[in-house]
Amino acid sequence: DAGVTQSPTHLIKTRGQQVTLRCSPISGHKSVSWYQQVLGQGPQFIFQYYEKEERGRGNFPDRFSARQFPNYSSELNVNALLLGDSALYLCASSAIGSSLAKNIQYFGAGTRLSVL
Amino acid sequence: AQKITQTQPGMFVQEKEAVTLDCTYDTSDPSYGLFWYKQPSSGEMIFLIYQGSYDQQNATEGRYSLNFQKARKSANLVISASQLGDSAMYFCAMREGPTGNQFYFGTGTSLTVIP
Numbered sequence: 001d002a003g004v005t006q007s008p009t010h011l012i013k014t015r016g017q018q019v020t021l022r023c024s025p026i027s028g029h030k031s032v033s034w035y036q037q038v039l040g041q042g043p044q045f046i047f048q049y050y051e052k053e054e055r056g057r058g059n060f061p062d063r064f065s066a067r068q069f070p071n072y073s074s075e076l077n078v079n080a081l082l083l084g085d086s087a088l089y090l091c092a093s094s095a096i097g098s099s100l101a102k103n104i105q106y107f108g109a110g111t112r113l114s115v116l
Numbered sequence: 117a118q119k120i121t122q123t124q125p126g127m128f129v130q131e132k133e134a135v136t137l138d139c140t141y142d143t144s145d146p147s148y149g150l151f152w153y154k155q156p157s158s159g160e161m162i163f164l165i166y167q168g169s170y171d172q173q174n175a176t177e178g179r180y181s182l183n184f185q186k187a188r189k190s191a192n193l194v195i196s197a198s199q200l201g202d203s204a205m206y207f208c209a210m211r212e213g214p215t216g217n218q219f220y221f222g223t224g225t226s227l228t229v230i231p
Contacts, residue, residue, distance in 0.1 A: 004197065035216065035219075035221075040223075041223055041224075042120075042207050042209075042223050043161070043207075043219075043221045044221075045218035045219065049220060052215075055217045056217030058218060088159055090159075090161060092161075092219075096215050103149065103211060103215055104163055104166055104217075105151075105163075105219055106163060107153070107160060107162075107163075109158060109159055110159045110160065112159070
């Protein structure tokens with residue numbers, strides 16, 4: 001079975017540009033979360049989407065937005081890029097259910113964004 | 117206050133030996149989940165083990181076990197019989213509530229296995 005897939009794997013942009021990152025969850029998973037991981041730190045939560053609705057938002061500016069499609073894939077958009085947006089962007093999917101054990105988040109390999 | 121604290125930036129272990137990676141957490145929610153992930157240099161976060169706050173027994177998954185001490189709010193990862201392929205970053209994470217919408221991660225511990 002395919003895991004979480006993210007594209008592209010690497011991206012180089014310049015300040016002020018816009019970027020779109022894509023994520024396909026594990027088959028059957030309806031929840032997608034996005035995280036930003038700056039070098040040397042743990043991942044920081046950006047968004048969670050479940051059934052195409054935003055269920056949570058971390059402490060990120062409005063330049064960050066996301067959406068989830070009917071097939072549960074998701075896109076993360078970042079506008080007006082800053083140097084500080086350079087990071088590994090991770091997508092995670094989970095099968096949210098009544099059992100605690102079903103909310104394990106499975107991660108993709110990430111998109112490494114460099115802003116010059 | 118930090119939700120997850122990992123105080124060991126780097127650890128070394130001899131091949132075939134056991135190693136313990138420390139993790140403490142902070143929450144007032146009685147229902148929470150604790151997770152450990154491995155992140156090789158490739159970047160992918162690999163799920164290792166899960167412990168629920170109401171679980172009576174410590175979780176085990178193959179060579180991984182979780183030493184869960186609820187009163188001390190600690191959830192240490194024990195890796196037995198270390199292998200060279202275990203060299204990676206290890207992150208402790210917590211979810212608050214039964215279906216909390218975000219995971220809180222620690223700063224990670226870099227583990228190096230020495231042949």
